Amino acid sequence: MQEKILIIDFGGQYNQLIARRVREKNVYSEIHPYTITISEIKKINPRGIIFTGEPASIYKKDAPSCDSEIFELGIPILGICYGMQLMAHLLGGEVKRASKREYGQMKVEFAPDIPLFAGLNSPNICLMSHTDYVSKLPNDFKKIAKTESCEIAGFANLKKNLYGVQFHPEVIHTKNGEKIIDNFVKNICHCQGLWKMETFVQNKIFELRAKIKDKKVLCALSGGVDSSVAASLLSAAIGANLTCIFVDHGLLRKGEVEEVVQTFGNRSDVNFIKVDAKERFLEKLKGVTDPEKKRKIIGEEFIRVFESEASKLGTIDYLVQGTIYPDVVESGIGKSSVIKSHHNVGGLPENIKFKEIIEPLRELFKDEVRQVGIELGLSLNLVNRQPFPGPGLAIRIIGEITNEKIALLQDADYIFREEIKKHHLDKNISQYFAVLTNIKSVGVMGDERTYDYMLALRAIDTNDFMTASFSKIPYEVLEVISKRIVNEVNHINRVVYDITSKPPATIEWE
Ligand code: XMP
Numbered sequence: 309m310q311e312k313i314l315i316i317d318f319g320g321q322y323n324q325l326i327a328r329r330v331r332e333k334n335v336y337s338e339i340h341p342y343t344i345t346i347s348e349i350k351k352i353n354p355r356g357i358i359f360t361g362e363p364a365s366i367y368k369k370d371a372p373s374c375d376s377e378i379f380e381l382g383i384p385i386l387g388i389c390y391g392m393q394l395m396a397h398l399l400g401g402e403v404k405r406a407s408k409r410e411y412g413q414m415k416v417e418f419a420p421d422i423p424l425f426a427g428l429n430s431p432n433i434c435l436m437s438h439t440d441y442v443s444k445l446p447n448d449f450k451k452i453a454k455t456e457s458c459e460i461a462g463f464a465n466l467k468k469n470l471y472g473v474q475f476h477p478e479v480i481h482t483k484n485g486e487k488i489i490d491n492f493v494k495n496i497c498h499c500q501g502l503w504k505m506e507t508f509v510q511n512k513i514f515e516l517r518a519k520i521k522d523k524k525v526l527c528a529l530s531g532g533v534d535s536s537v538a539a540s541l542l543s544a545a546i547g548a549n550l551t552c553i554f555v556d557h558g559l560l561r562k563g564e565v566e567e568v569v570q571t572f573g574n575r576s577d578v579n580f581i582k583v584d585a586k587e588r589f590l591e592k593l594k595g596v597t598d599p600e601k602k603r604k605i606i607g608e609e610f611i612r613v614f615e616s617e618a619s620k621l622g623t624i625d626y627l628v629q630g631t632i633y634p635d636v637v638e639s640g641i642g643k644s645s646v647i648k649s650h651h652n653v654g655g656l657p658e659n660i661k662f663k664e665i666i667e668p669l670r671e672l673f674k675d676e677v678r679q680v681g682i683e684l685g686l687s688l689n690l691v692n693r694q695p696f697p698g699p700g701l702a703i704r705i706i707g708e709i710t711n712e713k714i715a716l717l718q719d720a721d722y723i724f725r726e727e728i729k730k731h732h733l734d735k736n737i738s739q740y741f742a743v744l745t746n747i748k749s750v751g752v753m754g755d756e757r758t759y760d761y762m763l764a765l766r767a768i769d770t771n772d773f774m775t776a777s778f779s780k781i782p783y784e785v786l787e788v789i790s791k792r793i794v795n796e797v798n799h800i801n802r803v804v805y806d807i808t809s810k811p812p813a814t815i816e817w818e
Pocket of ligand 1: 695696697698699739773774810813814815816817818
């Protein structure tokens with residue numbers, strides 16, 4: 309039985325971070341919403357449970373809570389921030405509202421000989437972010453941490469292995485916070501730390517073989533990290549019973565089609581079909597300027613092309629998708645309004661009948677997917693690729709899309725990427741690309757007047773792609789990039805740098 313830590317999500321922003329911290333200790337972790345029932349928890353059979361934070365107060369109407377039977381399961385629990393306050397509230401302690409929010413890195417003093425804090429110095433710098441606080445301990449609990457302004461910054465029932473901390477051990481602003489997670493997972497929950505990517509790959513291949521047997525499997529390959537790794541995993545498991553369909557919609561970056569063909573097209577163990585659908589897509593996009601319309605047309609057209617290719621192959625039992633864990637978590641809790649209709653090239657065609665969808669990477673975070681890719685022998689170039697949206701360059705060309713504009717953008721974007729790499733900035737910037745604006749402006753080249761396009765450069769730093777700040781690329785590098793683009797790409801005579809964060813802007817322009 310795989311050792312697991314269950315993370316119960318009460319709505320805090322760090323839920324995925326906590327899950328990752330646990331996995332960094334080589335222990336598998338899963339996030340579930342707070343509505344999870346006791347019988348579901350028993351089925352998961354976790355070695356330990358972590359309650360996340362949540363910005364609200366436990367006294368708020370409909371504040372997220374859980375069944376207090378959870379404390380009787382004999383499973384160690386660590387409550388973080390709101391998670392600690394909820395434990396106090398449900399177990400007979402008291403929570404009060406402070407007049408002022410305590411926020412920032414604070415000195416926290418730990419009580420001696422507490423297994424959760426083994427190996428840490430006291431005081432330790434920890435990130436506090438709360439207004440409510442535990443004012444009275446629940447029965448059989450003792451105080452294990454305090455700050456100058458928060459008398460109960462941590463508590464525990466050592467006999468039952470129930471712990472609460474008011475600070476956030478999962479963030480880097482808490483010094484040695486990962487040691488606290490390690491102590492909880494290894495010393496308190498007694499996990500050995502057996503979750504390793506090489507074991508994952510071996511087990512997955514074995515599992516896929518046993519499930520699929522000699523049936524046929526189809527994979528929509530976009531050339532992105534997730535679908536490439538999923539395809540490689542399937543190929544390792546079932547070889548020639550896998551067919552990969554790669555739809556070239558003509559909106560990929562310069563060199564990208566060749567790269568995908570080189571990786572998959574030349575392999576004797578994979579059936580690879582490249583569909584040249586450039587004309588079809590361009591025809592459908594003719595005259596379209598509205599961003600959402602562009603996205604919808606591309607999503608729909610992709611499915612049509614995919615369907616018509618798949619129907620030529622006869623009966624297919626399984627479809628592979630490169631869904632990864634953040635997709636599962638985000639769609640499971642799904643609270644946000646639609647800002648953009650995201651389209652993943654691995655999207656499910658509704659009209660094709662498959663026996664089942666296979667999502668071999670649905671338990672993994674992006675960095676784990678990358679590790680699996682490396683285990684499977686994919687090139688570092690492919691595995692470390694930055695994200696690229698399904699609708700491709702269509703949403704980086706403002707206004708109508710034409711062949712000429714696609715070529716301009718491909719060339720300019722290539723130069724941008726080349727220079728970023730040359731200046732060794734590619735490892736530090738999360739995503740960087742060029743956008744062809746629909747603005748023309750006057751310039752002067754030699755002695756000639758020009759009236760040509762303005763190109764925008766976008767580069768961002770982010771962990772989660774939900775918020776982002778613009779990258780502080782040195783001016784000298786921007787200067788080189790701008791000079792090269794204007795000199796080498798015809799019809800671009802001006803380059804600007806996007807200095808907006810997300811929010812209020814989004815990462816892509818459309
Ligand atoms: P935004 O523009 O929403 O982008 O701030 C957030 C991240 O998502 C990528 N993105 C997409 N990815 N299909 C995808 O697979 C899409 O339709 C899509 N639109 C945006 C974007 O590149 C960024 O990494």
